[in-house]
Every structure is written in C-alpha cells, then in structure tokens.
Amino acid sequence: MSAAAHTNNERAADARALDRSVVLVGLMGAGKSCIGRRLAQRLGVNFVDADAEIEDAAGCSIAEIFEKYGEEYFRDGERRVMARLLSEAPGILAAGGGAFMNSETREMIRNKAVSIWLRADLETLHARTKGRTHRPLLNTGDARATLQTLIDERYPVYAEADLTIDTGIDGPTMTCRRVLEALEQHMGAPLTASDP
Numbered sequence: 001m002s003a004a005a006h007t008n009n010e011r012a013a014d015a016r017a018l019d020r021s022v023v024l025v026g027l028m029g030a031g032k033s034c035i036g037r038r039l040a041q042r043l044g045v046n047f048v049d050a051d052a053e054i055e056d057a058a059g060c061s062i063a064e065i066f067e068k069y070g071e072e073y074f075r076d077g078e079r080r081v082m083a084r085l086l087s088e089a090p091g092i093l094a095a096g097g098g099a100f101m102n103s104e105t106r107e108m109i110r111n112k113a114v115s116i117w118l119r120a121d122l123e124t125l126h127a128r129t130k131g132r133t134h135r136p137l138l139n140t141g142d143a144r145a146t147l148q149t150l151i152d153e154r155y156p157v158y159a160e161a162d163l164t165i166d167t168g169i170d171g172p173t174m175t176c177r178r179v180l181e182a183l184e185q186h187m188g189a190p191l192t193a194s195d196p
C-alpha cells in the first residue's frame with residue numbers, strides 16, 4: 001500500500017460525521033450563504049439560510065418586515081427562528097448578520113453548535129453588497145459608512161466565534177476548503193460526508 005493510500009485509510013478510520021451544527025456568522029456580503037452551501041454539499045448535510053426561514057415564517061421579505069413592523073420585530077423573529085434551527089439535526093446554518101449580536105442567540109450557539117466568523121474587510125463587503133436592494137440596513141443613506149459602523153460595532157462580538165476565517169482573499173472553493181480544514185482541526189477529526 002502506498003504511503004498516500006495508508007494515510008487516506010487512517011483518515012477514513014478516524015473520520016466522523018458532523019455531530020453539531022455549524023453556524024456561519026459575519027456581516028452582510030461576507031459569503032455566509034455561498035460558503036455555507038458549498039460546505040453543506042461537501043459534508044452531505046442540510047444547508048439552512050436563517051434569513052430565508054424568517055421570510056417563510058413571516059410570509060414576506062425581510063425588507064417588508066422592516067418596513068411594516070420595524071427592526072425590533074424582525075430581531076425578535078430572528079431570535080425565535082435561530083432557536084428553532086439550532087434544535088434541529090446538525091447542518092450548516094447561515095445566520096443573518098445581526099443574529100450573533102443577540103446574547104441569548106450567542107449563548108445558544110455556544111452551547112449547541114460551532115460558530116465560524118467569516119471575516120471580510122470593508123472593501124470586500126461593499127463591493128459584494130453594492131447594487132443589491134434586499135438588505136434594508138443598506139438601502140438608506142451611505143451604505144459604505146453603514147458597513148463601517150457595523151464593522152466597528154460588531155467585529156468585537158463576532159470575534160467571540162469559535163473560529164475565524166478571512167474571506168475575500170481567495171475564491172469560494174479555496175475559502176470553503178480553509179473553513180473545512182479549520183473545522184476539522186477544531187473537531188479533532190476529519191469529517192465524513194454523511195449519507196444523503
């Protein structure tokens with residue numbers, strides 16, 4: 001048996017399936033949905049986008065929720081949806097940018113999941129969110145300045161995540177690979193793709 005095959009066999013023997021959900025946190029435009037989808041595919045687990053779940057539960061878009069009921073109402077729904085998603089089978093969960101700012105949600109994530117902060121700089125976030133209109137916080141005023149304010153407010157809190165991966169440097173394939181490597185290191189074992 002070649003050395004490489006031997007290593008692969010050892011890897012397979014140690015490998016285990018994901019036993020906790022992975023929650024991706026970070027600002028709008030950090031790539032939580034894009035990386036989350038890829039990661040879920042690699043691991044053969046479900047991908048859930050918390051924003052889409054909130055929209056389904058409310059029967060309207062996030063922009064409409066903000067407009068009709070205000071941000072506080074949205075945050076309350078977000079907290080409840082996150083609690084529900086965290087009680088479901090392990091999978092990859094992309095949290096909305098503000099979800100991790102809620103201390104109750106943060107505590108729940110700490111107890112039940114592994115959190116990964118996808119960190120990106122202002123230029124990357126601005127370039128990726130420019131021209132998109134579905135994010136109410138960026139629809140009024142100077143979106144670049146808003147993103148800078150959110151960076152200042154939120155990055156110290158996002159830094160509480162279990163792992164931090166810089167995005168915006170590599171393309172999604174490489175970023176996903178780096179996320180998976182960091183996750184496996186954190187879990188102390190290679191992760192297998194579970195049966196579909």
Ligand code: S3P
Nearest residue numbers: 027028051062096097098135136
């Ligand atoms: C928000 C981020 C959005 C969405 C809402 C508020 C935030 O999600 O939840 O517009 O407060 O940062 P994404 O980070 O998935 O864009």
